[in-house]
Amino acid sequence: MSFLRVEDMHINLGEFSLKGVSIELGRGEYHTIMGPTGAGKTILLECIIGFYRPKKGRVFLDGRDITDDPPEKRRIGIVYQDYALLPHKDVFSNIEYGLKKIDRDKQSRRKKILEMAEALNISHILHRKPPTLSGGEQQRTALARALVVEPRLLLMDEPLSALDPQTRQTTRSLLRKLMHDSDVTVLHITHDMDDVWALADRVAIMRNGQLEQHDTMQCVFNRPNSRFIADFVGATIYDGTILPGCNGRCNVDIQGLQLSTIDHAKEGEQVRVALRPENVMVFQDRPEKTSIQNLVQATLEDYYKEGVLYHLTFRSGEVCIPAVVTSSAFQELNLKRKSTSFLGVKAANVKLA
């Protein structure tokens, strides 16, 4: 049974709207939501927590309809991108704020706050006011404030996006440990693929107030169900036709390029084929003995560098194939524009979306 169930939620707040969003989360699961700016992700969280009342649709938490409950009765925590710490209270008082409502014993509150501060490594800043804290410290304070009251569900709206890359990495590890140790159910909005890879059990993609795809990470990343999602998660989608005579595997024709896949479809069926650039291997010469079913000769059309990776675009006939290699591999393979290489894709990595 799902722990959180949102049914057919509609709301219109001028610039932002939800048009029939339904989503289910299991107890203790970690879900991420991705989508372009203005897709309605934050409004979805704010409807779930009860800040906005949906025009239509219901929210169920742990089997109970909470649509008409005020936010203070729902026991759902939220962490915002800008942390929304109370500037007139110090870190200790910020964490204590919600605890005061549920625990009247001052000593017991103090104990819980110190334990939480220890877990989040903020014991040394408990006396400081939020404006004097770094982004990472504010983020951990906001997280402590939300977690110390033991919410049934934790909503996070881009909690890591305002941090520098190093702090983001550290906080992501901390978040993974914390969530692993507790059984809190999490719904986390992010624009960062690394958050999804590191934290999520499942991912949902939103666009224009609707959920476009909601599935396991592997499924959404490897089998995006539309070009929009493919672009969004960095995959490439092709239109193809299943060829006759499969012999246990399927062959699919993409504008003259034939690829083998272990997925199955009926002969002659029009299908969508998804490839991820990191699943495309690049060889200088044709490998002699290999288990790779799909070997394609292709010309390097274009490339660009991002961090330590090179993003490559090859062309084979009419078809463009993306690949990604490290800087050292780029040098070793002696890749240049218009140079010819062999591309290998395992049949298991050719996905029918």
Next chain:
Amino acid sequence: MRKIGPFKAGLLFSSFLITGLLICAIGALFMVPTFEDVMANVWNEEMRLSLKLSLVTGFISTFLVMAFALPIGFTLSRLDFWGKGIVKTILDLPVAFPELVLGLCLLLLFGKTPIGKALSAIGLDFVFTQKGVVAAQFFTALPYSVRIMKSTFDYINPRMEFVSRSLGYTQFETFIRVSLPLAGNGILASTVIAFARCIGTFGTVLILAGGSYMRTETLPITLYLNISYGNMGMALTSGIMLVAVSFIAIFIFEKTEAKL
């Protein structure tokens, strides 16, 4: 030294010209009468009564203004409701109204309409009474305070209130524990502006409360009555008293604002 261009020179000239004229005008108020004249007039019975009435009505009106400006400012900033635009425009109207017209409207409301008669029946008589001074000051100052309070709440991140509610606090508790403390400077500014407006209200008080000698005579009315009689000493002293009261209010505001 960098050369000042004609545009910058023009900007500075206009700023200094008006500042200079204002300093001269205020200075004249203090320079023209002698110190002995002012001291003699301050202890005059009419002046003492006028100052007392101004301060008492000013404090009562400011309290009432703030009691309404806080919830109205919060409503206009945070709630969405049908007709919000119209409500906002009507609340702003007295700012653009001449005070005399506002006074006339209030005179008609409290004198000629069933609302005025009903209020009068329960002892709230506003026409040509000291209660009328408070009513006149209240309606004149309210829109300024509402505007300041609305902008103050607009500047407070509503997510702080959202988080407070997610942590178990009702909307009212959140208003008391989060919105009000964060609005501290705005409340102070709004109170000072309201007090200054209340003390200085002339036209509305004159029409609604009558501006009668030694009865509904606030400092601006004293200034007006005495200048009409040709009693310059009293008129100038009431002007000095008004400036002094405003100055003290602004001074307290500056000192307190730094601490908040």
